[in-house]
Amino acid sequence: MPANRFNGFTEYGIGIGLRIPHYDHILTRKPVVDWFEIISENFMVDGGRPLRVLDQILDNYRVVQHGVSMYFGSAEPLAREHLRRLKTLARRTKTPWLSDHLCWGSVDGTYTHDLLPMPYTFEAARLTARKIREVRDFVEVPVCVENVSSYAEYHVSEMTEWEFLREVAERADCGILLDVNNIYVSSVNHRFNPMDYVENVPHERVAQIHIAGHSKYRKYILDTHDHPVIDPVWRLYETAIRRCGPTATLLEWDDRIPSFEEVHAEALKANRFLQAIGAASPARQQSAPAEGLLVTP
Amino acid sequence: MARAVLAPLGPGYRMRRHAPSGGSMRRYAASFIKPNDRLTSFERLELYNRQYWFRVLSCFADDFPGLRAVLGEKRFDRLAEAYLAECPSRSFTLRNLGSRLSAWLERNPRFARPHPRMALDMARLEWAQVVAFDGPEETTLQPQDLAEGFDPRMKLRLQPYLSLLAFEYPVDDLVLQVNEQARDEESASNAMSESRKQISARHFRVLKPHPVFLAVHRHDDSVYFRRLEPEAYRLLAALRKGKTITGAVGEAFTDSAMPVGERAETVRDWFELWAALGWFCRPAAGPAAA
Numbered sequence: 001m002p003a004n005r006f007n008g009f010t011e012y013g014i015g016i017g018l019r020i021p022h023y024d025h026i027l028t029r030k031p032v033v034d035w036f037e038i039i040s041e042n043f044m045v046d047g048g049r050p051l052r053v054l055d056q057i058l059d060n061y062r063v064v065q066h067g068v069s070m071y072f073g074s075a076e077p078l079a080r081e082h083l084r085r086l087k088t089l090a091r092r093t094k095t096p097w098l099s100d101h102l103c104w105g106s107v108d109g110t111y112t113h114d115l116l117p118m119p120y121t122f123e124a125a126r127l128t129a130r131k132i133r134e135v136r137d138f139v140e141v142p143v144c145v146e147n148v149s150s151y152a153e154y155h156v157s158e159m160t161e162w163e164f165l166r167e168v169a170e171r172a173d174c175g176i177l178l179d180v181n182n183i184y185v186s187s188v189n190h191r192f193n194p195m196d197y198v199e200n201v202p203h204e205r206v207a208q209i210h211i212a213g214h215s216k217y218r219k220y221i222l223d224t225h226d227h228p229v230i231d232p233v234w235r236l237y238e239t240a241i242r243r244c245g246p247t248a249t250l251l252e253w254d255d256r257i258p259s260f261e262e263v264h265a266e267a268l269k270a271n272r273f274l275q276a277i278g279a280a281s282p283a284r285q286q287s288a289p290a291e292g293l294l295v296t297p
Numbered sequence: 298m299a300r301a302v303l304a305p306l307g308p309g310y311r312m313r314r315h316a317p318s319g320g321s322m323r324r325y326a327a328s329f330i331k332p333n334d335r336l337t338s339f340e341r342l343e344l345y346n347r348q349y350w351f352r353v354l355s356c357f358a359d360d361f362p363g364l365r366a367v368l369g370e371k372r373f374d375r376l377a378e379a380y381l382a383e384c385p386s387r388s389f390t391l392r393n394l395g396s397r398l399s400a401w402l403e404r405n406p407r408f409a410r411p412h413p414r415m416a417l418d419m420a421r422l423e424w425a426q427v428v429a430f431d432g433p434e435e436t437t438l439q440p441q442d443l444a445e446g447f448d449p450r451m452k453l454r455l456q457p458y459l460s461l462l463a464f465e466y467p468v469d470d471l472v473l474q475v476n477e478q479a480r481d482e483e484s485a486s487n488a489m490s491e492s493r494k495q496i497s498a499r500h501f502r503v504l505k506p507h508p509v510f511l512a513v514h515r516h517d518d519s520v521y522f523r524r525l526e527p528e529a530y531r532l533l534a535a536l537r538k539g540k541t542i543t544g545a546v547g548e549a550f551t552d553s554a555m556p557v558g559e560r561a562e563t564v565r566d567w568f569e570l571w572a573a574l575g576w577f578c579r580p581a582a583g584p585a586a587a
Contacts, residue, residue, distance in 0.1 A: 041390045046433030047458065049518040069389040082389045107299040111386040112349055114302070152341040153331045191333065219335040220344070 002245035006175025007207035008096030012248035025260040035062040044085040065098040073104035073118040087139045099144040099177040117150035120157035120164035129171030144175035149185040149223035162197045175207035180236040206244040212252040226255035238273045312343035356391045363419045376408040418464040425460035425513035429520045432458030435578040449543040454578040460513040
């Protein structure tokens with residue numbers, strides 16, 4: 001996997017999100033997995049079982065932190081307590097990079113706990129980039145921003161979403177967590193060609209890729225992370241790794257979570273595309289025979 | 298936009314027709330959100346409004362299943378909507394969503410009618426469980442440390458994750474029933490679980506007042522609650538307030554009916570148990586340190 005300064009010069013393979021229903025399986029059977037992604041906020045606690053489980057995971061696996069409430073795009077200043085806890089956790093996990101979303105979600109200290117879309121303006125890009133740099137400088141770990149799924153667009157936007165992502169990433173000099181499912185969801189909701197998005201992001205900044213499933217409704221698509229990855233999303237993934245190189249890849253499955261084996265098998269389907277460009281996840285060779293996780297390319 | 302997203306939903310869990318600042322929500326949404334060929338600006342904004350409420354209501358219900366059982370579905374939903382409208386999340390984590398519920402219930406008992414005290418007791422117990430689950434833990438004072446360095450002038454500190462609660466109703470019994478019911482429902486059909494909910498709600502409504510003193514704590518990363526004698530509760534509460542051991546023991550047995558001859562041994566047994574459970578923290582410095 002290509003190492004770059006946005007992922008701490010690491011070469012991670014195919015990971016899955018660490019979720020509570022899988023704790024027992026992971027801790028007792030210790031399946032071979034390249035890496036786990038954790039939701040930072042779930043472990044930014046003071047004690048108890050979450051940290052105990054995390055420490056057990058860290059004994060055996062590489063962990064990368066992914067946040068959901070830093071809100072780089074909110075107008076208010078970063079919360080110092082949030083930053084302090086994030087840094088404490090980053091020291092514990094030794095995450096080579098950390099990520100959060102290119103969105104807003106809090107106003108005057110009130111949190112929506114949603115990933116609200118940003119107005120794609122130069123002013124918003126400037127403010128957002130400044131906050132990303134603040135987080136990176138405080139936590140002292142490379143930061144990547146993730147494109148979100150969205151259901152609304154603003155009149156005031158001055159550019160496309162991918163132009164905005166490029167503008168922010170270059171101003172902040174940060175990495176990108178490219179979520180190809182989110183690109184697909186937004187492309188259907190806003191009627192644009194998702195390949196235009198994948199082709200036009202600054203590929204050299206992509207440090208990680210997210211894949212996931214979603215839910216289709218009559219008039220829109222919701223990013224629900226409760227289904228397998230659909231073929232059009234796999235095609236976006238294929239294009240992304242051809243442009244970016246074989247990049248650390250993570251499957252998100254957050255609702256109606258099936259067995260660990262099923263989730264891991266879905267993630268390892270990425271190998272068929274990685275092999276096509278001459279790379280495959282080490283977990284494929286190591287874990288599949290024992291765990292029965294091989295997926296026919 | 299945030300005010301519109303956070304605004305309570307209207308009938309049928311749809312976005313309200315009036316914007317929070319007055320005027321038409323349709324006009325408000327159209328002023329900043331583009332429509333597309335399938336959705337109006339109003340409908341696009343409504344997606345976020347509904348998702349916000351479904352998320353926080355679901356999270357709140359997960360944290361307070363006992364309160365839901367006490368009040369029943371409809372009353373609980375009304376309470377949740379009113380509480381979350383007045384006390385939206387002020388934390389980066391949804392874990393803290395219920396942190397202000399007890400104080401809010403004391404100010405708004407009408408949402409917990411006809412059992413406001415029972416509901417308040419339950420809310421306090423369920424929040425204490427959240428604190429016990431992942432609250433901070435300080436270096437534990439081991440039983441041998443306590444025995445070796447015992448000084449009646451010591452000001453023992455209690456673990457921050459430990460909550461001491463005095464209830465008018467034995468709501469701890471209800472929590473056990475709710476937990477048991479939840480376990481049963483995991484393997485039962487929907488029809489079965491519906492009938493169990495009704496039985497349970499009727500049972501809760503006839504619960505008789507009975508004073509209960511409780512410690513909610515964790516041990517080996519699991520959350521437990523333990524009933525305390527009134528004197529034990531007063532002793533621990535006095536220690537938490539910063540009293541010395543001597544002062545706390547004196548406070549504990551004020552107006553106590555426990556025979557004087559039994560008290561010394563009882564107190565020794567309590568301290569041994571509490572130390573074994575890891576409830577005491579190492580004092581900051583020196584034997585008489587606060």
